[in-house]
Amino acid sequence: MQINLISDTVTKPSPGMLEAMMTAEVGDDVFKNDPTVNKLEEKVALLFGREAALFFPSGTMANQTAIKLHTQPGEQLICDKYAHVYNYEGGGISFNSGVSCRLVDGHRGMMTAAQVEEAINPPDFYHSPLTSLVCVENTTNKGGGACWDMEELERIKAVCHQHHLKYHLDGARLWNALVAKKESPKQYGDLFHTISVCLSKGLGCPIGSVLIGDRETIQKAVRVRKVFGGGMRQAGYLAAAGIYALDNQLQRLEEDHNRAKEIGQALQALTYVKKVAPIETNIVIFEIDQSQISTDIFIKKLEEKNIQIIGMGQGKLRMVTHMDYTEAMHQRLLDILGSL
Numbered sequence: 001m002q003i004n005l006i007s008d009t010v011t012k013p014s015p016g017m018l019e020a021m022m023t024a025e026v027g028d029d030v031f032k033n034d035p036t037v038n039k040l041e042e043k044v045a046l047l048f049g050r051e052a053a054l055f056f057p058s059g060t061m062a063n064q065t066a067i068k069l070h071t072q073p074g075e076q077l078i079c080d081k082y083a084h085v086y087n088y089e090g091g092g093i094s095f096n097s098g099v100s101c102r103l104v105d106g107h108r109g110m111m112t113a114a115q116v117e118e119a120i121n122p123p124d125f126y127h128s129p130l131t132s133l134v135c136v137e138n139t140t141n142k143g144g145g146a147c148w149d150m151e152e153l154e155r156i157k158a159v160c161h162q163h164h165l166k167y168h169l170d171g172a173r174l175w176n177a178l179v180a181k182k183e184s185p186k187q188y189g190d191l192f193h194t195i196s197v198c199l200s201k202g203l204g205c206p207i208g209s210v211l212i213g214d215r216e217t218i219q220k221a222v223r224v225r226k227v228f229g230g231g232m233r234q235a236g237y238l239a240a241a242g243i244y245a246l247d248n249q250l251q252r253l254e255e256d257h258n259r260a261k262e263i264g265q266a267l268q269a270l271t272y273v274k275k276v277a278p279i280e281t282n283i284v285i286f287e288i289d290q291s292q293i294s295t296d297i298f299i300k301k302l303e304e305k306n307i308q309i310i311g312m313g314q315g316k317l318r319m320v321t322h323m324d325y326t327e328a329m330h331q332r333l334l335d336i337l338g339s340l
C-alpha cells in the first residue's frame with residue numbers, strides 16, 4: 001500500500017468523475033462554444049452570487065490574471081509574507097504585471113486590517129509605488145491550512161473600500177474553509193472583486209481553476225488568459241470533472257479534515273515531534289526535534305514503509321490529506337506512527 005501525503009493535488013479522477021468526463025458534451029471554448037465549460041462557469045458564478053466566472057488551466061494563471069486586471073505596471077500589492085502569489089508563482093507578479101509586493105508579517109499567513117492599512121503607501125507621495133491591490137489567501141497554504149476569520153476579511157474590505165484598493169481572494173482551498181467553518185460561497189462573493197478557486201486540490205479534479213467576478217472584469221480576463229496562453233479548445237472534458245466534483249465531492253472534505261486532526265494527535269504523542277501547528281483543515285505541519293532525529297531520516301523511515309511526505313525546510317514537515325487517502329491507509333499510517 002502506497003500512501004502519498006505530499007499534497008492534495010496527487011489525486012486521480014474517481015470512476016464517477018471519469019464517467020462524467022467521458023460523456024461530456026464539448027465544443028471549442030476559444031469560440032465560447034463549449035457547453036460544459038459554459039455550464040461550469042455559470043454554476044460557479046451562481047454559487048458565489050456573482051455575474052460571471054472563467055475556467056482556467058491552473059490556479060496560478062487565474063491569480064496572475066486577476067493581478068494583471070487590478071493593477072498597472074509600477075504599482076504595488078499588499079499580501080502576507082507566506083502568500084502563494086508571492087512565493088510560489090514563479091515571480092509572476094513582477095514578470096506579468098510589473099508590480100511589486102509589500103509583504104505583511106502576519107500570523108499563519110493571515111494579516112489584520114490594521115496591518116493592511118499600515119502597509120498602504122500614501123497615494124499623493126509620488127516617490128513610493130502606488131498601492132492598488134490587496135491579496136488574501138483562504139485557506140492559507142504555507143500557513144498550514146488556516147482559515148480566516150470572516151470579520152477580519154470584512155474589516156480588510158472596509159480598508160480597501162476607503163482607500164480605493166481592489167481586493168482579490170486566492171481561494172485555491174476555499175472549499176476546505178467553507179466546509180470547515182460552515183460558510184457559504186456567497187459570503188465570499190459579496191466581499192471580493194475577484195476570487196480564484198481550484199478544482200484540482202481537495203475536490204479531486206485532474207486540472208482546473210475558476211476566476212469569479214463581475215461581467216466586465218471577467219470579459220477582460222478572457223483577453224488576459226489568451227495573452228497568457230491559456231485558451232483551451234474542447235475543455236469541456238475537463239470542466240465536466242469540475243461540475244462532478246462540486247456536485248459529489250465537496251462535502252466529503254470534512255473526512256480529510258477529521259483525518260488530518262487524528263494524524264496531528266498521533267504526531268503529538270511522539271517524543272521527537274517538537275510542535276504540531278493547529279490543524280483546521282487538511283494540512284498538517286509539524287516540527288521535528290533535530291537533535292533527536294533529522295527530518296531527512298524521518299522522511300526516509302516513512303519512505304521505507306511506503307509513506308511519502310514533504311519537507312518544508314527549517315525542520316518543518318508537511319502532510320496533506322485528500323480523497324485518495326483512504327480509511328485503510330489512515331489506519332495504517334496511525335499504526336506506523338505509533339510504532340516508529
Ligand SMILES: *Cc1c(COP(=O)(O)O)cnc(C)c1O
Nearest residue numbers: 058059060061084137141170172
Ligand atoms: C495550489 C495553489 C494555487 C494554484 O496552484 P496551481 O498549481 O497553479 O493550480 C494558488 N494558491 C494557493 C494557495 C495554492 O495552494
